[in-house]
Amino acid sequence: MEYKDYYEILGVSRDATQDDIKKAYRKLARKYHPDVSEAADAEERFKEVGEAYEVLSDAEKRAAYDQLGSNWQQGQDFRPPPDWDTGFEFRGGGFAGEGFSDFFEFVFGGGSPFGPDMAGGGRGRGGGGGFRSQGEDHHAKVAIDLEDSYQGGTRTITLQVPEYDQQGRLVRRQRQIDVRIPKGITSGQRIRLSGQGAPGMGGGPAGDLYLEVEFRPHRLFQVDGHDLTLELPITPWEAALGSKVSVPTLGGSVELKIPEGARSGQRLRLKGRGLPGNPAGNQYVRLRVDVPPARTEEQRRLYEQMREGFDFDPRADLNR
Template sequence: MEFKDYYAILEVKPSDDIKAIKTAYRRLARKYHPDVSTEANAEARFKDVAEAYEVLKDSERRAEYDELRQHRHDPNFGRRAQRQQSGDAEDFSDIFSSMFGQGRRGRQQHAARGQDVEIGVAMFLEETLSEQTRTLSYKVPVYNVFGQVESEIPKTLNVKIPAGVTDGERIRVKGQGVPGVGGGANGDLYLIIQLAPHPLFEVIGQDLEIVLPLAPWEAALGTKVSLPTLSDSILLTIPAGSQTGQRLRVKGKGLVSKKETGNLYAVIKVVMPPKPDDSSAALWQQLAEANKAFDPRTLWSKA
């Protein structure tokens, strides 16, 4: 198996923190999402980006990967004894595949049963709100008696994806994997849901969060703003005296699940206008004079 440089795939540096990696993943996953991308090899690039993020977002897996990456050019590093008295060994490709590979074959229930097949299905958050029908094309491997892949059979299948699926969820399609041997049952096809990050919404369980920028006067006086949701836009009332970090709940506008629908939380962020001109500065000065008794740092004196 070819070594993949996950840092290069995500266009980040090995020294970058998880925030930078997450930001890069969001940008690239959106760029190469097969449903909207016009880039060459978009589907393959999307799968590589998702695979890289799955490893680098986990501190333990990232540490293991970093060790492999550091020694990838060492010809002796990729071989290790499997048994103390055995001459069998596992090369670097097998190590890398077993730790980070995405195309694992499923376990056999018995010798005659066909292998399972896993394929990734890219989806937008908006698509999880209702049942989706997808036409999927994939290849079923054909193995010889030694367990080696001899060829691949192309298949096309129409599948239904239920509402409320989550990132990483596995959906089983019975009997659509590798054919069984000697009359044995076919393996199954597993759809691995891969949700593309949204440019506006952060997913927290079944809830969504969106940053709501407000001008100082909107926060001070209160206002009504048009707030986007996954399905539409609503008119949200902002109470007077709102503060940065305050969360306003919009009930039932989160993600759908089998039991309930989550909520949408608008997190207020007061945004200052650019450096004021003389006229604006005079008005800000009047405001300061009118609020002399207000001390935003009162908590410091109580600490």
């Protein structure tokens, strides 16, 4: 997928105002309009200019696009940076544009957190003396720690709300909210904050704010739904002879029995030691046998004794 440099396409700087963007678009739209231009690529350039304006003229789309970073070049093979779409508050409603590029569809289309499948716009209501409309729902993706899901509780989360100031420059207003994290919430689930979206019209109720949860990378655990996996290094003698070792879990350390003759890659289960739920998830322990280096002559002699004392060829099956 090719990166689109919308600023380069319109010929404006990254700190351009709304007026700068509008003027550049009008000039280029007239230049490349298929009914006027004789350029061979007029239709393609006209669509490209329209796509750039669709993004840069809208505060939310522009802020989301800027979040991708400024080190990309027009036409470069695009790989989104990790967590680029986290921490943004944006309105419900689709951003899809007919005939726009794959790049646009990735950032703003149906599979995107900014796309139409996250829509939840206002619902109008008649009655009384006039028009009443519920405010638009807002959406954001937020990153939490794995421990937040395990323990539950209230956390303060900071969201960025893109908007244009009076000078037409893009700014990001910060909004802090206290959020109750349910125990056992998993990545991809959403938390609904009633009345925390856009205000209603004509006395209508405010919309809701939906927070899609994702986990920050954890130094110990990998997550799959409610289940956790921990890679546990063990010594060759613990693997060969069996042992009891202390293993970290989100609820504290527990004793785990390593069976005699354990192998690297073998998985052991700690039932119910994953994320809370009904039922609770499990924690799986994947064993990794680490071989200590022979740093002294005495240690080398020990390895020599093992080589002589064991009739063992781990590659025997390869020669059959």
